[in-house]
Amino acid sequence: MRSSVPARVGTWVVAFVVGAVYGLAGTIAHAYEIGWFPLGLILAIVGCAALLAAVRLLTADRWAALATGLGMMTATLIFSGKGPGGSVIVPDTGLGTVWTLSLPILVAIVVAWPDRIRPLAEN
Known part of the structure; x- marks a missing residue:
């Protein structure tokens, strides 16, 4: 049974916002390194992958997972440019x-x- 359209749209909006929060956290934390090890990047990628997988598995809805991913990518896009003070959160480096x-x-x-x-239904 499918849920109603307003409930699905509400799910997509919440998924977008949660994805944006994860995307912002990953964008800020990805540059953290311990010595040569890119700990922040690994944690950001694993955290975002886990959230995407959880949304897809728990809702069984591709659109909710897509909304989550769009939130992540939007936050990264917005916060990766130069800020008003000239600071750059995502520098042009390998990370x-x-x-x-x-x-x-x-x-x-x-x-x-x-x-x-x-599973196929047995006849």
Whole structure:
């Protein structure tokens, strides 16, 4: 049974906002390194991938996962430019490039992943 349209749209809006929060957190934290190890980037990618997978599995709705991913990518896009004071959150480095490209790839994988296989009904 499908849920009503307003409930689905509400789910998509909440998913977009939660995705934007995760995208903002990842955008800010991705540059953190311990020595040579990019801890912030790894945690940001794993956290965003886990959120996308959870939304897709719990809602069984590609559109909710897409809304989550669009929220992540929108936050990254907005906060990756120069700020009013000239500061840059996502500098043009290897970590910044990996972070910027990893989100669309994660979203594409999670949204395109096939639905769970349902067992055939026995006759």
